[in-house]
Amino acid sequence: MDRRLFLAAGGLAAVSPALANSTAVGIAPADAPELSQAELFKQVNFHSDGLDHTPAEYAHLLQAMAAGGTLQADNYSRGGAVTALEQAFARELGKEAAMFVPTGTLANHLAVRKLAGADRRVLVQAESHLYNDSGDGAQTLSGLNVVPLSPGATSIALDDAKAWVERSAGGRVPTQVGVLSIESPVRRKDHAFVPFAQMQALCAYAREQGIRLHLDGARLFSLPQHSGHSVREYAALFDTVYVSVWKHFDGASGAILAGDASFIEGLYHVRRLFGGGLPHAWPVMALAEASVAGFEAGYAKSWQLAERWMALLGEDARFDFRRIEHGTSRFYLTVKGVTPEAMAQGLQPRGILIAHGPPGVAEIPMQVNLSILRSTPELLARKFIDAANG
Numbered sequence: 001m002d003r004r005l006f007l008a009a010g011g012l013a014a015v016s017p018a019l020a021n022s023t024a025v026g027i028a029p030a031d032a033p034e035l036s037q038a039e040l041f042k043q044v045n046f047h048s049d050g051l052d053h054t055p056a057e058y059a060h061l062l063q064a065m066a067a068g069g070t071l072q073a074d075n076y077s078r079g080g081a082v083t084a085l086e087q088a089f090a091r092e093l094g095k096e097a098a099m100f101v102p103t104g105t106l107a108n109h110l111a112v113r114k115l116a117g118a119d120r121r122v123l124v125q126a127e128s129h130l131y132n133d134s135g136d137g138a139q140t141l142s143g144l145n146v147v148p149l150s151p152g153a154t155s156i157a158l159d160d161a162k163a164w165v166e167r168s169a170g171g172r173v174p175t176q177v178g179v180l181s182i183e184s185p186v187r188r189k190d191h192a193f194v195p196f197a198q199m200q201a202l203c204a205y206a207r208e209q210g211i212r213l214h215l216d217g218a219r220l221f222s223l224p225q226h227s228g229h230s231v232r233e234y235a236a237l238f239d240t241v242y243v244s245v246w247k248h249f250d251g252a253s254g255a256i257l258a259g260d261a262s263f264i265e266g267l268y269h270v271r272r273l274f275g276g277g278l279p280h281a282w283p284v285m286a287l288a289e290a291s292v293a294g295f296e297a298g299y300a301k302s303w304q305l306a307e308r309w310m311a312l313l314g315e316d317a318r319f320d321f322r323r324i325e326h327g328t329s330r331f332y333l334t335v336k337g338v339t340p341e342a343m344a345q346g347l348q349p350r351g352i353l354i355a356h357g358p359p360g361v362a363e364i365p366m367q368v369n370l371s372i373l374r375s376t377p378e379l380l381a382r383k384f385i386d387a388a389n390g
């Protein structure tokens with residue numbers, strides 16, 4: 001069996017014999033019914049964190065799983081496929097327990113809310129999702145004081161954290177900082193990661209100060225490939241870790257929040273308080289478990305193919321690449337003499353999807369994900385050159 005198919009097929013095959021021929025990169029199940037398989041699981045996308053299944057592909061995989069008899073329903077986001085996913089992530093992360101949450105936005109919120117307890121100050125990166133993209137939810141809904149540090153930077157500078165902790169403690173009303181939350185990779189910094197040594201230093205200082213620690217690791221599983229540190233090494237630094245179920249994995253939505261058993265115990269009541277106890281979570285998350293175990297190997301292979309594809313394209317002087325310092329999945333592509341819009345239009349009928357910025361922005365933001373395993377570097381390079389030729 002082709003190694004890349006083998007890598008991807010392992011997880012699903014373990015779950016369902018009916019899926020033994022299907023893969024995390026989406027090779028259609030052999031006994032698929034009406035839907036035209038010819039059109040499924042073919043597209044390579046350079047704009048997403050994951051495979052970005054179409055509705056037809058997603059329905060197809062779910063149906064195959066149901067037919068295989070391994071799809072277990074949950075009840076209000078408890079039991080069945082939900083429990084299996086929680087246990088799988090707790091194992092992968094080296095944590096005692098984990099809880100499914102319908103979105104990462106809520107997972108971050110629940111984590112810092114409980115970790116804070118009576119100490120309501122929460123330090124975060126100014127560029128974090130928690131500060132920028134959650135609409136002051138933690139402030140408004142949970143009365144937390146979320147303090148953004150080190151604007152513009154990927155990481156919080158240790159001196160900035162110390163200065164704020166000391167300032168809080170030295171006020172007229174001495175205030176203990178309750179939580180330090182770190183996001184890595186950082187979405188708003190082109191998915192760049194916080195260097196491990198910097199993260200260790202921040203966490204060690206926070207521990208000394210009695211500050212609790214949360215990791216927004218929405219895309220945590222891409223880090224080992226680029227930083228050389230395992231997901232368990234990262235998770236061990238923090239009290240709680242959130243990982244997205246739909247970015248790198250095959251969920252349609254969802255998040256995992258992992259931590260000590262005592263932290264997770266009973267937290268589903270608070271999840272429900274926020275309207276997060278979905279009566280039926282399985283339709284959005286049941287496919288995810290099979291894609292977890294094979295992800296890191298598949299991602300490493302995807303980067304191997306991407307490097308080869310870049311080398312091939314680099315032989316054509318029109319193609320230029322810009323890498324990101326401490327980068328993970330993101331890089332930028334420029335094609336001299338061809339607009340990103342024209343490239344997108346030329347690639348789409350060739351089965352390749354790319355994003356582009358507003359008119360006038362020449363750089364194309366690109367992402368490496370497992371969909372590249374559906375093609376070869378040579379074929380991809382040929383298609384990019386053909387698209388550039390118009």
Ligand SMILES: Cc1ncc(COP(=O)(O)O)c(C=O)c1O
Pocket residue numbers: 102103104105106108129130183185186187216218219244254255
């Ligand atoms: C770093 C980071 N944290 C949290 C989230 C929130 O996840 P969700 O969209 O599942 O609420 C996102 C989503 O884009 C993210 O990029």
